[in-house]
Amino acid sequence: MLADDNTKIIKYPSQIVTYSSKYVTKLSDVSNDLNVSGSLSIRYGEISGGGSGSYVNTEAFQNSDMNFLIVVHVINQTINIKDQLQFWPVGEKSADKYTRKSLTDTYGDCFISGFQEGGIFTAMVSIRALKKSDATQIQADAHLALQVGVGSVDATGKFASAKKNLNENSEVTITVNWSGGGQLKEGDAKWDIDALQSVAAKFPDLVAACPQRTHAILTKYTALRGFVQWRGGADVSPLGYEVANLYTSELLDVYMGYKLIWKDIHNLIDDYNAGKLQLVQAKAPAKPISTPASPPATKGGAKIAGKELHTFDPNLYGLDEALQTCRALMLRIVSENDEITRNPDFAVDEDRPVAYLRPGLFRQLLPHQPTPDGLLSWLFTGLIGFGETGSGTVRGWTGTGWPAQVVQPQVIPLFKKLDYYREAAAGTSISGDLEISNVSTGSAQYNFTGGRRAPNDCRWLAVPKNDQGIFVGTVSFPKRTIPTPSNPPTAPKLVRQVQKVTFPYPYDRDPPLVVAFLQQWEVVSPVPVCVSASVENITTTSFDLVTSALDTSARVSASWFSCPADLKGIKCGISPDPWIASEATLAAAKPQSTFSDRVQFKDRTEFKKAPTVIAAPRSFALTEGTQNLRLDVDAVTITRYGFDWKANPWGDTQMVGAAVSWIAWDRDYS
Numbered sequence: 001m002l003a004d005d006n007t008k009i010i011k012y013p014s015q016i017v018t019y020s021s022k023y024v025t026k027l028s029d030v031s032n033d034l035n036v037s038g039s040l041s042i043r044y045g046e047i048s049g050g051g052s053g054s055y056v057n058t059e060a061f062q063n064s065d066m067n068f069l070i071v072v073h074v075i076n077q078t079i080n081i082k083d084q085l086q087f088w089p090v091g092e093k094s095a096d097k098y099t100r101k102s103l104t105d106t107y108g109d110c111f112i113s114g115f116q117e118g119g120i121f122t123a124m125v126s127i128r129a130l131k132k133s134d135a136t137q138i139q140a141d142a143h144l145a146l147q148v149g150v151g152s153v154d155a156t157g158k159f160a161s162a163k164k165n166l167n168e169n170s171e172v173t174i175t176v177n178w179s180g181g182g183q184l185k186e187g188d189a190k191w192d193i194d195a196l197q198s199v200a201a202k203f204p205d206l207v208a209a210c211p212q213r214t215h216a217i218l219t220k221y222t223a224l225r226g227f228v229q230w231r232g233g234a235d236v237s238p239l240g241y242e243v244a245n246l247y248t249s250e251l252l253d254v255y256m257g258y259k260l261i262w263k264d265i266h267n268l269i270d271d272y273n274a275g276k277l278q279l280v281q282a283k284a285p286a287k288p289i290s291t292p293a294s295p296p297a298t299k300g301g302a303k304i305a306g307k308e309l310h311t312f313d314p315n316l317y318g319l320d321e322a323l324q325t326c327r328a329l330m331l332r333i334v335s336e337n338d339e340i341t342r343n344p345d346f347a348v349d350e351d352r353p354v355a356y357l358r359p360g361l362f363r364q365l366l367p368h369q370p371t372p373d374g375l376l377s378w379l380f381t382g383l384i385g386f387g388e389t390g391s392g393t394v395r396g397w398t399g400t401g402w403p404a405q406v407v408q409p410q411v412i413p414l415f416k417k418l419d420y421y422r423e424a425a426a427g428t429s430i431s432g433d434l435e436i437s438n439v440s441t442g443s444a445q446y447n448f449t450g451g452r453r454a455p456n457d458c459r460w461l462a463v464p465k466n467d468q469g470i471f472v473g474t475v476s477f478p479k480r481t482i483p484t485p486s487n488p489p490t491a492p493k494l495v496r497q498v499q500k501v502t503f504p505y506p507y508d509r510d511p512p513l514v515v516a517f518l519q520q521w522e523v524v525s526p527v528p529v530c531v532s533a534s535v536e537n538i539t540t541t542s543f544d545l546v547t548s549a550l551d552t553s554a555r556v557s558a559s560w561f562s563c564p565a566d567l568k569g570i571k572c573g574i575s576p577d578p579w580i581a582s583e584a585t586l587a588a589a590k591p592q593s594t595f596s597d598r599v600q601f602k603d604r605t606e607f608k609k610a611p612t613v614i615a616a617p618r619s620f621a622l623t624e625g626t627q628n629l630r631l632d633v634d635a636v637t638i639t640r641y642g643f644d645w646k647a648n649p650w651g652d653t654q655m656v657g658a659a660v661s662w663i664a665w666d667r668d669y670s
Helices: 027-033 038-044 058-063 100-107 132-145 153-169 193-209 225-231 242-273 316-342 344-348 359-363 583-588
Strands: 016-024 066-080 111-129 170-179 212-219 380-386 392-396 410-420 429-437 443-450 456-463 471-475 494-502 513-524 529-536 542-550 553-563 570-574 595-600 612-622 629-636 642-649 655-665
Touching: 027 242, 058 111, 058 242, 066 193, 066 212, 111 193, 170 193, 242 316, 242 344, 242 359, 316 344, 316 359, 410 429, 410 471, 410 513, 410 553, 410 612, 429 456, 456 471, 456 612, 471 494, 494 553, 513 529, 513 542, 513 570, 513 612, 513 655, 529 553, 542 553, 553 570, 595 655, 612 629, 612 642, 629 655, 642 655
Parallel strands: none
Antiparallel strands: 016 066, 066 111, 111 170, 111 212, 380 456, 392 443, 410 456, 410 629, 429 443, 429 513, 471 553, 494 542, 513 553, 529 542, 529 612, 570 655, 595 642, 612 655, 629 642
16 A cells, blocks of 8 residues: 555566677677678768767777777567568569569568667777877776776775776777667766766666667568468578678778778878878888789689789879779779678688788888888987178088988077177177078078177087977067166066977877977177076977067077987986076076086986987076177087086176076987
């Protein structure tokens, strides 16, 4: 007896619930688990459920270190109407007039005899480890973190730890699709691992309240009494595709592999046109590689041999030929897929030639970026001396042991010895500028300009364009308006200029090492002089280049250098400049005759012998007065464990601060 006659009793359906969380390595595994036709996926170029479009991010799948498929399948009830169905022939054509193909074309290979009502929730989690060395641990954490439900307290703790490690050390892409259940979460909530756990756990309850037809039940015509009676003694039945499922799944994996290669070739063409890379021809394969053989033109005839393929030339013509060949191989797979649709028995015909070439074999023929003989790209540096009047010098590197490059290299100039005079006896201004122009595959022009000067020295650093993640560049800031002198005069203030710099390619692991060097300045004197270049907010895709100077500076520009943080054989860094923290610390600094310090490499096994080291100024400051700017920067006492940098003013220069940026790399690559 109910305590309250108005109490409602809610009856939930008797559900069949299946939870699945599994590690998948092939797209065909996904299509099979989702009951998606591999043949249809090839035809539309995507893995799709129903008519809503693709819900598997194939690009993220191919580029990830691991992929997990989470499926929650809920069946509320099955509606089967087969017993009420009658077979009605089309027209008066008798069964013995049909072939298997024509019968399938007319009636299909099966019919819909009912539906499943409930819901299905699917999530593809693609994980890319930020550090490849952590991939195994991340995979183990993902297995635990992507389970549905946690039991004991100990398991709950491990579950939380696994989620934390997964979030901190990997890049996760989540693709979700569902039918039934209505709204699964709040509209402004993001899809993350916690959301997946929550939705998967409550999905059966949501489906109980809001079910949907999720699957059609397909039945063969031979299960209908009316069809058997109509067929009579004729030996005819629709085509059976069970034997073709394994073969079409294999075709799907191969097709998606070529789809990824197609995109990679397009990227190579774009980067080659933009001058971002150089290419070399692939080595000839150990065994000949040919396109797939074709079936005989006539029954009982010989197979038509495929065309032998050769390595593609490392230029636009070769890349275009590779693109056309890749397209032809993809079309061959589509054609074979259509042929299997018409004749599924071909899938088990042992005499029929295989219709595809493995994508891995085809990739061996593509041109690629050159790989150095060690862990590090070849870096080259040299010293250039400028006279008092010379402003432009062309310097080639082909005579220094470095061959001419196929693509223009990256080049930046670095100050070594500065000797600048004031523009007039009253000391109106001091300016200096280093620029690179006319960079070719074998040389570059170095332009040395600025105010009145004595002979100066500069270094140049050239980096081949390759895939090692070593980049250089320059940033020119707009000229500033200098404040009008006041009476009484006011103390100059430090002014910052910031510009975001995006790397040509993103770093796929940790943020790189980045340093900045002074390249250009123009300051008014005899007031104090202070200019500085630094970097901030370094990420895998960009950083902020910052110049700091007193507001009596009209212009400050800088160059920069970046390299992967974990690349063996190369490191870069800076010396600190605490004296530029504020106007007060700058004013309190005392002139010194030299600035120097010892740099110890953090990893004492980084270099097997003394590396090549270059140091160049990134900041300096002069006291108020009429002295000239004279500064010599160098790296000395270099060992495999560290070096000494020094910045020495001389003559009448009264310097209260100087700091450098430095680059060190293995001499084997110099």
